[in-house]
Amino acid sequence: MSESTATIRDEILQSITDIFGIGIDDSHQIDQGYLNLKWKIETDIGSLFAKQYNKTRYPEHLVQGLEISLSHQNDLYNQGIRVPQLFQQQGQYVLRTPSQERYVLMRSCQGEILQPGTANAHQMYSLGKTTGYMHKLLNSHRAKQPLHWNIRSKEEMQKHWERRWSDAVSMGCEKTLAALEIQRDIIDETDIGLFSGCEQGWCHWDLFVDNILFTPNSVSAVLDFDRLNYV
Template sequence: MIRSEEQLLEDILAACQHLIGRQLDAKPVKRGWLNLKWKVVTDSGTYLVKQYNPERYRLYKQDKLLLALNEQVRLHAAGLACPRLLTEDQTIMFASEKGDLFIVMEYCSGEVIPAGQSNARQLYELGKATGRMHRLLNDGALGSIALPVFEPPRKQVRIDHWNTLTNKLPAGISSHLADEFEVQRRATEAFSTKLLASYQSGWAHRDLWADNLLFAGDKLTAILDFDRLDYDYPQADAARAVMSCAWNEQELDMRLAYAFMEGYTEERQTAEGYLTNGLQLLWYMESTWWITGDMDNHSVPPARFAREMRWLAENMAYLPDMLDGL
C-alpha cells in the first residue's frame, strides 16, 4: 500500500517525538532527489527531518553513509558550520514503525544563493569553511584508502567515449549534440593527463555546490548534505564550489575565485595552482556525467552543470593565465 507524505511524516514523528518534543508545525522542504524532508517546529525547537527513500537508499553503501553522518557529527562538534545531527545511544539513523529510515538534525537558518550570484564576502566565508572542513577531514582520524572514488580513465578511453556518443547520433540529421561532443573531444585531446598523477587524494564532501550552502547575508550558516562524503579529491570540492558560486554563465569571476582561495588558505596550506588544477580535475571527472546523449532532458541543476563543463572545455588552455597561479 502506497502511503502519502502526510502518513510517512506521521509515522516518522511518532518514532522520534521523544527526541524532538511535541510537534507544533511541519512543512515539506522541496529540495533534493527522492528523499523527503520536512521542517518540523516542536515545543523544544525547530528541526529538519530527512527520510531516506528506499529507491535512493539502495544507491548508497550503508557503511559509507553512516561514516559520512558520523563525520558530520564530528565536524559540527569541531565548530564547522553544518547542522547538528541528533543521536541516541550512538544511533544516528532511525527507523519508524513502518520501516522508514530517517535522520533528524537541528534546522539551520539562512538561504540558498542561486548559482553564480554570490558575492566576494560570501566566497571568502565559503573558502574558509571549506579549508577548515578539509583540514579536519584529513587530520588522520579517518585514515586513508588505497584508491579515491574517481579513477581517471586514460585519455584514449575518454576520446573513444566522445566518438561513440557522436556515432550514435542519427545519420544525416544536424544536431547541436554533435557540437557538444566535439568540444569535449577536442579538449580531451589537448589535455595533459600527466596532471592527474599530481593530484593529492583525501577525504572530501563531494557535493559542494550552491544548493548545499546556506547564507545569512554574507555569513555562511551551513554546509549541507554530507551523504556523498568519501575518500576522493579535496581539490575537486574547491573547484565545484567555485564553479557553482563564481561562474555567472558568461565568465568565471576572478574576484570571487580569489576570495574563495583567500579564505581557504587561511585554514589549509595549498600548492601553487591548487584551484587551476582542481578545475581541470573537475572537468575530467564530471564532463561525462552532464554532457550526454539525453542532456536536452536535463532538469535545471544538471543543465547548469553541463554548461559549466562546456565552458571549462572551451577554456581549459586559458585557465592557468586566467587564475595566475591560483
C-alpha cells in the same frame, strides 16, 4: 502530496516523537533533490530538518557509507564548523521507522541559498576560510583509505562517451546530443595526467551553491554531507 509520501512522512514524524520525545507542531515538505523526501519540521524544541533515504537511491548496502559520512559531519560540528547538529540513536545517525524507512534528523540552520555568481567579497572570503578549515580537520590524523572513485583514462572516457552518444542518437534527444558535443570537446582538451599528482583525502564532494547557506556577510552553514568520501 501522494498517499505514499504522506504515509512515509507520518511514520517518520511519529518515529521522531517515539525515539526522542519531541512534540511535532507542523511540517513542510521541501521539493528539492532527487528521490529522497525532505521536510522542515516545527517542534517544541525548535525547527528541525528530516530527510528520508529513498531505497532506490540508497539501497541497504550504502547505509554504512552514510554512517561514516554523517560521523564526519558530527565531528566537524563538535569542532566548531558551521554544519547542522545531528540527532543519533545508540550511536547511529541513520534512523529507522518500524517499517524500516531510513532517515536522518538534524537541527535546521538559518541562512539563504545564493544564486551562482552573486556572493559578495565577504561571503566568498568566509566560504574559503570555512571550507579550508573544514577539509583540514577532515584530514587531520586520519588513516589513508582506498579511493572511492578513480579517474578514468581518456580512452575509457571516450568509449563511455561513444556509448552515450549512440543512446542519445537512437532516442533522438537533441538536448542530450548538444550537451554531449560540449562534453566531447572537454574530454579532448583535458590532460588527464594533471590529476595524477593531486592530493588524496576526505572531501565534502558535493559542495555547490544549493548546499551552502549564507548571511549577508558570511557562511552560516555547510549542508548535505551524504557524499563525503575519500577521493
